[in-house]
Amino acid sequence: MKAAVIRFPGSNCDQDCHYALQRVFGIPTDYVWHKEASLKGYDLVVLPGGFSYGDYLRCGAIARFSPIMKAVTDYANAGGLLIGICNGFQVLTESRLLPGALVRNRSLHFICEHRFLRVGATDNPFLNLAKPGQVLNIPIAHGEGNYTADQATLAELNANRQILVRYCDAQGTVSEAANPNGSLNNIAGICNANRNVFGLMPHPERACEARLGSEDGNVIFQSILKYLKN
Amino acid sequence: MKARVTVMPKKSVLDPQGVAVRDAIAHHGFPQISMVRIGKVMEIEIDDAGPDAEARLHEICADLLSNPVIEDYVLQIEA
Numbered sequence: 001m002k003a004a005v006i007r008f009p010g011s012n013c014d015q016d017c018h019y020a021l022q023r024v025f026g027i028p029t030d031y032v033w034h035k036e037a038s039l040k041g042y043d044l045v046v047l048p049g050g051f052s053y054g055d056y057l058r059c060g061a062i063a064r065f066s067p068i069m070k071a072v073t074d075y076a077n078a079g080g081l082l083i084g085i086c087n088g089f090q091v092l093t094e095s096r097l098l099p100g101a102l103v104r105n106r107s108l109h110f111i112c113e114h115r116f117l118r119v120g121a122t123d124n125p126f127l128n129l130a131k132p133g134q135v136l137n138i139p140i141a142h143g144e145g146n147y148t149a150d151q152a153t154l155a156e157l158n159a160n161r162q163i164l165v166r167y168c169d170a171q172g173t174v175s176e177a178a179n180p181n182g183s184l185n186n187i188a189g190i191c192n193a194n195r196n197v198f199g200l201m202p203h204p205e206r207a208c209e210a211r212l213g214s215e216d217g218n219v220i221f222q223s224i225l226k227y228l229k230n
Numbered sequence: 231m232k233a234r235v236t237v238m239p240k241k242s243v244l245d246p247q248g249v250a251v252r253d254a255i256a257h258h259g260f261p262q263i264s265m266v267r268i269g270k271v272m273e274i275e276i277d278d279a280g281p282d283a284e285a286r287l288h289e290i291c292a293d294l295l296s297n298p299v300i301e302d303y304v305l306q307i308e309a
Contacts, residue, residue, distance in 0.1 A: 058297055065294070094297065101299040103239075104246050148243055148300060182244065 001228055003029040003044040006072065006088075008063045013049030013085065013203065020205035021046070025221050034066040039075045043228050047072070047088030049141070049203060059102065059144050060090035069095060081125055081224060082197045086142055089189070089199035098192055098199045099157070100149030106182025110143040114214065115180055117188050117202060118168035121161035124195040125227035129219050135172040136165070136216040138202040140180060140188075145201035147183040147190075157190055165189040165200060231279035232308040233287055237296045238269035269301075 005017045014031060021044075022029040032039065039045055053062035063069065069091075076082045076097055084092040092098040105111060119127055119134040130136075149157070157163050166186040169178040179186045181201075189200025204217025239245045245267050252266040272295060276283055287305055296303040 057295070061294065061297065093299070099299075101297055103243060103300055106244070106246050108246050108250055146244075146246075150242070150299075182246070 001027055001043050001225075002041055003027045003046065004032045004039055004042040005029060005046045005048055006034060006068055007031050007048075008034045008050070008052035008066060008091075010052045010054055011048050011050035011087070013087075013205065016203070016205045017046050017048045017085070020208040020217070020221060024208045024218075025225060027225070032068060034063070034068045036068050037071055039068075039071045039080070042075070042080070044081045044083070044224060045072060045075060047082070047084040047091050049086030049088060052087055052091065055087075055144075058090075058094065059087060060092075060094040063087075063091045064094045073097065076192075076197050079194065079196050081228070083126065083220075083224075084197075084199040085203055085205065086140075086145070086201055089201055090144065092197065092199040097197050098190060099153045100147055100184075100190070102144050102201070103146045103148055104144050105142070105146050105180070110141075111145075111180050112139070112141040113180075114139045115188075115202060116168050116170055116172070116178065117165040118172050118174055119165060120163045121191075123161065124164065124191055124198070125224055126191065126198045126220055127164055127223050129223045129226060133172060134219075135168060135170065136207075136219065137214045138204055138207045138217050139214075140202045141206075142181070142201055145183065146181045147187040147201075149184060154184060156193075157187075160193050162190050162193065162195075163187055164191055164198060165202070231276040231283060233274040233276065234306045234308055235272040235274060235287075235291055235295055236269060236304045236306075237272070237301050238267060238303075240300055240302055243300045
C-alpha cells in the first residue's frame, strides 16, 4: 500500500498529510511534485491544503493545469482513491472532478477553528467505519470554503448520497447557526458519484492525535485503510 | 491585438465582497446604492493574432479565466 501527497507551489499542509499517513497510520507515503506526470503504483492520492499558485485568479484554478493533474484525473477516472483537503477540495472542483465551487466565506473572514461535522453517507471508502449522524470535531482553516452549487446539482448530490459531512453543532444538529462560512446546506465535504473522490474543507490530518486537540480525523484515515486492505 | 475580459459572479451566487462594499458606501452617506457586485477585469495583449485568436480567447475565458459554475465573462476585442 502506498500513498502520494501532491505538492504544488504554495501547498502548506503537505507535511501534515504526510505525517498523518506515514507516522500515524504507517502508510508509506511519497511527496509528488506538481511537475511529475505519473501516479503509477499509488493506492491513495492526497491533494493537500495551502495556497497553490498563491490562489491567483481563483483558488485551485491554476493548479488544475499543473502537469500532475492530468495523471490525477486519469487516476481518479480509473477508480483510484483521491482525497482533496481544503485547497485540495478547491482544486477538485476547479478540475470538475467534483461538482460545485468554493467561494469567499460569507463573513469575508479567514476562519481557523475547530468545528463539528455531522457524518452523512457512510457507504464509501472514506467513512465506512463511521456511523451516519456521528459528530466529528475537526478544524477548518480557510477564507474560501463557502460551497455553492445550483439546485439541480444539489438535488443530484442528495439523491446520490454524495454529501458526506455537514457543519453542525456539538449535538449534531445541522443549523444555520452552525454554518461557519455560508456553505449551501452546511456542506463541508462531498464525494463524486463513483464514490472514489472525496473533497472536504476541514482538515482531518490536523485531528489525528490527542495532543492536537482531537483524534476525530482518524475515522477517515482508518476507513481508507480498511477499504484498501479489503 | 488587445482584448479585455470582464469576469463577474453570476447573479445567483452571493457576492459577500460586493455586499461589504455596498454597506461601506452606505456608511459613507450614500445609502441609496442598493447593490454592488465585484468582479475582475483582465487586459490581454496578443502578438501575431491569427484568424482563430478570438475563438481561442473564448476557450481560455471559459476554461481558465472564469469558472462557469459561479461566473460569467464578457470578451471585448479592442483592436
